[in-house]
Amino acid sequence: MLVLDPYVLWVILGSAVFGLFVGAVPGLTATMATALLVPVTFFMPPVPAIASIVTATAMAIFAGDIPSCFLRMPGTPASAAYTDEAYAMTKKGQGEVALGAGLVFSVIGGLFGTAVLIAAAPALAEVALKFSSFEYFWLVVLGLSSAVFLALGNPLKGVVSLLIGLLVSAVGLDNPAGHPRFTFGNAELAGGLTLIPIMIGMFAVSEIIRGIAAIEQPWQMAQARIGNVFKGMWELTKKYPVQTLRGSVLGTAIGALPGAGADIAAWMSYAISKRFSKERHLFGKGHVEGIIEAGASNNSALAGAWIPALVFGIPGDSITAIVIGVLYIKGLNPGPMVFLEKAPEMYAIFLVFILANLLMIPLGVAAIKGAKQMLRAPRELLLPVILLFCIVGSFAINNSGFGVLLMLVFGLVGYLMEENGFPVAPAILGMVLGAMLEENFISSMIKADGRLLGFFERPIAGGLGILALAVVAIPLLRRFFRSAA
């Protein structure tokens, strides 16, 4: 009943629109949406305060799919995993299927994650806490090996792209030794190369360069009309139940792990979808299966991230890191007791999760239709305006012009890479996971006193380790034996 208050409902609507805007603009992330909402929540009672953040982030994660699908410019890093796939579908005239699937299965994934949150939060949190640096290391290796599967075309070039991404993540002071690397004495470089401007550069600017270089060709902006966004969704649900479930489960699990959030969940789910698909050859040419699984995954990861946050006050991702602060301010101190002492507020929050996910449907449809209308604008007006948006988005993350410089440089790099057959997506994944990989490896090495076998001693680590090695080795061995036969 706390939720059905008109004030709370208006707050939910307002933050949904806000989250939509922030998610849809390349360069503004769901985490930024949360950070921007915090000062606003100071003036609100606990339930609308948390409700605003929950709704805004759920919308933002979906909204990132819209420019990613229509323009090949991911609105949030979580959408970068399946940008190429969605864009390929738009070029085939199936953009509405891609976005409709993204919307519907995001909602399903979000609802699944919420259900798990409501039912099993304390139990899952216990397991999540058993993860130490060894387990995280193997998890990151699993995530990175997704890049080998994600690479469309030459897997060797995919690995090169991944290595470039890892190299970029190595720049700066932020490493286990605290030793400045590749900084050349420059203060800006010492802070490291931020992901968002690079992502905008490699996806958006390189695409703009491509669009502008083709200025003398006619503008083939995909299909003429948007059909019913929900057409065929029921058939898709019946056709891909396994993918939906798998994506939701993996997303919730990864979200529940502290520090791993929607971005990583989306990448891994997309790779798993491709790996176990019966229609693997269709991936990359515009196939909806990967979008279904990854879309469900990144929204369920959002809900999963609240599990350690509510039960232990340990953030499941960067969004919940901010939210925990808000929880404390509002007197909803995270911990097992909060479910007993503040039960009405907790149930209200759960209800808001469900409401937010359901609200995504009408708002998402409106957003898709609106975005499509905007794309009717002529290219010579649209591309420069988008470019200005990209400039501001790159500036906004650190309030520094260096971000715009990064965007420029990596825009060029991304363009050159793709023209020569090197996929850009693995580079972004490398940048997301590089720091985690190194940090967990070094900590684990220090803990294990330099013995590599220590990586397999803990049971979960051992299991994950063998899985990771198998995932990398089996395709290689198969290819080797097949060519030898």
Next chain:
Amino acid sequence: MPGQKFGPAWFPGLIAIGLMVCGACLIFTAKDQRLFVVPAWLSRPRPLLAVLSVLLGLLFYVLAADTLGFYLTGLLLLTLWTRLLGASWRLALPVAAIATVVIHLSFYKLLRIPLPWGILERFAF
């Protein structure tokens, strides 16, 4: 690093080895391909000018935005780009003006991002 087997150079070193191995493999597998393919648009004046204007425009923003301020730089760049891509003056100027204002208001007022004012500092709100 004293006392540790794996210092800060380990990670980049491993990446470097990986890049070298992959580079060697790429060279071997692609020995019968052209070394460098020049894209077709480089030879035509209009696309070439347009792409150069994008790159130089971005560089101009990085260098000049703090002194000139967002409004002026944005207006300048948008007009330049839209004109170069073929829009008429009738379309380019209003669109550039409106877009700059809308972007500035939504990011500055709504999202509180401190876009530079530059020489227009006196009119700052």
